[in-house]
Amino acid sequence: MLTLTNSGFSDALVILGAAGLVIPAFARFRISPVIGFILVGVLVGPAGLGTLVGQQPWLYYLTISDPHSIEPFAEFGIILLLFSIGLELSFKRLWAMRTLVFGVGAAELLGAGLILAAALYLTGLSTSGSIGLGLALALSSTALVVPIAGTTSAVGKAAFAMLLFEDLALVPIIFMLGALAPAANDAGMMGLLTTLGAGIVTIAILFVGGRFLLPRMFSQAARTKSPELFLAASLLAVIVASLATTAAGLSPIVGALIAGLLIAETEYHGEVESITAPFKGLALGVFLITVGMRLDLSFVVDNWSTLLLATVVVMSVKVAVTMGLLKIAGARTGTAAETGVLMASPSETTLIVLGVAGAAGLILPATAAFWTTVTAIGLTLTPLLAKAGQFASRLIDQGAPVSDLAETDIGVDGPGTVVIGFGRVGRTVADMLRRHDQPYIGVDADIDNVNAARRDGYTVLFGDVARTELVDQLKLGHAKALVLTMDDPVLTVRLTKRVRSWVPDLPIIARARDAAHAAELYKAGATDAVPETLESSLQLSEAVLVDVGMAVGPVIASIHEKRDEMRKSIKEAAGLQRDPRIRLLRKGETPI
Secondary structure (H helix, E strand, C coil): CCCCCCHHHHHHHHHHHHHHHHHHHHHHCCCCHHHHHHHHHHHHCCCCHHHHCCCCHHHHHHCCCCHHHHHHHHHHHHHHHHHHHHHHCCHHHHHHCHHHHHHHHHHHHHHHHHHHHHHHHHCCCCHHHHHHHHHHHHCCCHHHHHHHHCCCCHHHHHHHHHHHHHHHHHHHHHHHHHHHCCCCCHHHHHHHHHHHHHHHHHHHHHHHHHHHHHHHHHHHHHHHCCHHHHHHHHHHHHHHHHHHHHHCCCCHHHHHHHHHHHHHCCCCHHHHHHHHHHHHHHHHHHHHHHHHHCCCHHHHHHCHHHHHHHHHHHHHHHHHHHHHHHHHCCCCHHHHHHHHHHCCCCCHHHHHHHHHHHHCCCCCHHHHHHHHHHHHHHHHHHHHHHHHHHHHHHHHHHCCCCECCCCCCCCCCCCCEEEECCCHHHHHHHHHHHHCCCCEEEEECCHHHHHHHHHCCCCEEEECCCCHHHHHHCCHHHCCEEEECCCCHHHHHHHHHHHHHHCCCCCEEEEECCHHHHHHHHHHCCCEEEEHHHHHHHHHHHHHHHHCCCCHHHHHHHHHHHHHHHHHHHHHHCCEEECCCCCEEECCCCCC
């Protein structure tokens, strides 16, 4: 009879089974799998079903028998996460964020840490213990915040800048705690300086060596056309960089971030990102399971009021500090509030700092266990905090000016063509209008997009078109045309229907995701709906026909003919028909 006596193998099966069940189940209900993995950790951990293994031995195969054995996999998940973040960045973008990273990021960590330290000191904790615990609780979760917020939105940029500084500051914090230990001496500070010097040299070597070696290594891997070899090269780059920074006394996540930055500068970054994504997701799930295993439900039930108070105080301090600093830095109130709430919970690195503080004798084991539970609760709440932050942002923005259109004189001749949504597609439309000397006004709800477009010379205004009063200010009755380029299918249809009811004769040209979305837009009253999928296929067909030797003129004519056929079929699907003598008719209408 086959039995599983290898605890490591049994634990691996539990983890893989959890990943296979949690991710699709929670995705079906549109719930973050973060909560699912943490709940699985609670269930299969030593404080969950593990307590019943003695009475029911078969539960051994459904529990994590050795929680510490999976912690290295969790750490590898964090390393891969920082590596993937590096792949999304560039040295130019990182340099542009230096003020946020070393200005707001440093102020947020030190400000929140000192306030929390002062509060802890008032509870009777020692000065050194208060400082160590305050800094630990001031850290926020890179592993959870970055996947939720991304790195391109206003909230994502602000959160990532602060998280990046925290990751860089982790090792100095650990060395400082060692220097504050009761048995420490001057060697602690000397060790800190030595580590910083060795770290700078190591990072410099990685930058120089990586720029020279990585393109050649990936070029050779690409020539083999072997996905396995490409994956091996990617993991080798991460592991070598992480080992190098670890050997220098820095955190391995610093090396992973550098490896990602270096690969991002090569032409292979897209392939590397896609090929390592599954490993990152699985390893991150393992990390979240280890967080759940730290939650002892009986301890939480017995001390729920104290734990709730501690969690609320920590989060309130971090929200207030983060929001205040971002407002000083010039962020919108809604953005500052959403970022502050998202960054409110403690971090996975809080657990590391708590362990160091406990080992150094700065805090008692019972104190470390209490704040470990608070940290685990905070990490569990992070997805809910993201939703709360978004709600707070919308609530705050309702009381703020909805746009800067009120201060803009559109003029008696009207705004010309109004382009709503000023991302990549909106800019292209504006470029063509300018080339033909056609007046236009762009509108976008992302203030960062607006500011960037203004710097590039575009006429674009900030405003949220989901609000009726803003659309009134656009004077669409005097406009030549309305162009909708937003990547929001529901809002596009709703806005088309609303504007068509107000301005029956206004040409409305809308961006559609596919033929089905285009049909909805035609039903709502769009003059033209342009499906992205069909247009890309037509452009591809045109390129193929020209490249195989066909004359350009007949090819263009056939593409136009095919486009008309597609448009006609979409309109028929929308319940519309075309009378050759007059305007577009709906089925059942009588020609005038």
